[in-house]
Amino acid sequence: MGKKKITVVGSGNVGASVAAYASAQELGDIVLLDVIEGMPQGKGLDMWEATPVLGVDTRVLGTNQYEMTEGSDVIIVTAGIARKPGMSRDDLLATNVRIVAEVAEKASKFSPDAIMIIVSNPLDAMVYTAWKKSGYDPARILGMAGVLDTARFRSFLAEEIGVSVEDIHALVLGGHGDTMVPLTRYCFVGGIPITNFISEGRLAEIVQRTRQGGAEIVNLLKTGSAFYAPAASSVEMAKSILRDKKRLLPVAAYLNGEYGEKGIFVGVPAILGTSGVEKVIEIELLPEEQEAFDKSVEAVKGLVKEVDALL
Ligand code: A3D
DSSP, rough: OOOOOEEOOOOOOHHHHHHHHHHHOOOEEEEEEEESSSHHHHHHHHHHHHHHTTTTTOOOOEEEHHHHHHHHSSEEEOSSOOOOOOOOOGGGGGHHHHHHHHHHHHHHHHHHTTTEOOOOOHHHHHHHHHHHHOOOGGGGGGOOOOHHHHHHHHHHHHHHHTTTTGGGEEEEEBBBTTTTTEEEGGGGETTTEETSSSSSHHHHHHHHHTTTHHHHHHHHHHOOOOOOOHHHHHHHHHHHHHHHHHHEEEEEEEEGGGGOEEEEEEEEEEEETTTEEEOOOOOOOOHHHHHHHHHHHHHHHHHHHHHHHHH
16 A cells, blocks of 8 residues: 545645644645645645654645646645634635635546545535535545534633543534534543533533634634644544544535435534545434524525525
């Protein structure tokens, strides 16, 4: 088995961080692509020059040409504009649908067998866009959101409780946005229910902070949105696919009847391996959780309708 090949499209804040983390973990050779001339080449060269110090044999190459991405195993799409203060993720739709459509069409042509992980926002609608434009089987397209949302939730909870972040497991369902559905019932600390450690009221406050986790960072940065945690989350998904680890992670996956939905991508727990989304895991929801999930799905469907009108 030769080295794996990873393409990262968009070499801005998220894309460059994805490449840096993937290189540091020696996941494979990396092609960093952007429309800006020189920038991906410069960042790629810089990252490659870090490899002797990191002790990894990873080739990182920047380019403006899709030919260089040929035969990729995983393509991570981070191209597009990011939020600024006062903007919602949905405000990005008209611009990013054009960008993601172009990227999906070109990248899939050179790597017809790849798995594509979408990061561009509004997330669920961009996964749908990439699916439409790539012609990929829907199991080979997925979106990153739930891993980030749960990572934020886990960070906040770990500090609150005074326990390692590693021992907190959490689950978020639904679209990536204000309607996300954190399932506190499925939140455990070292296998013990979270309610053993924290009051309902405090938990609700942390859920709310998680929901607004993206905006909290946008308001601090002012010129853009979060990128370290989003990049680390994307790399965790790519790693499970490239190494066939079968991680069970919350991702935006295609629903074909699961959760009573068909033909859309939305956040659900799924097993990730060499074939991409290998299985969507269904769990029973309480009436209020189902209601929140349905509301989230409706929001995603509204955006998908806008995408259909633009494609
Ligand atoms: P930024 O640092 O601006 O980088 C985006 C890059 O995309 C820039 O370098 C652009 O030149 C490049 N680009 C634009 N058009 C094209 C194109 N047609 N082909 C190739 N490259 C292109 O933004 P960022 O890295 O901070 O964010 C990138 C995207 O990820 C945005 O849409 C964010 O909203 C999104 N994002 C999503 C999450 C999720 O959790 C889903 C988290 C963080 C960021």
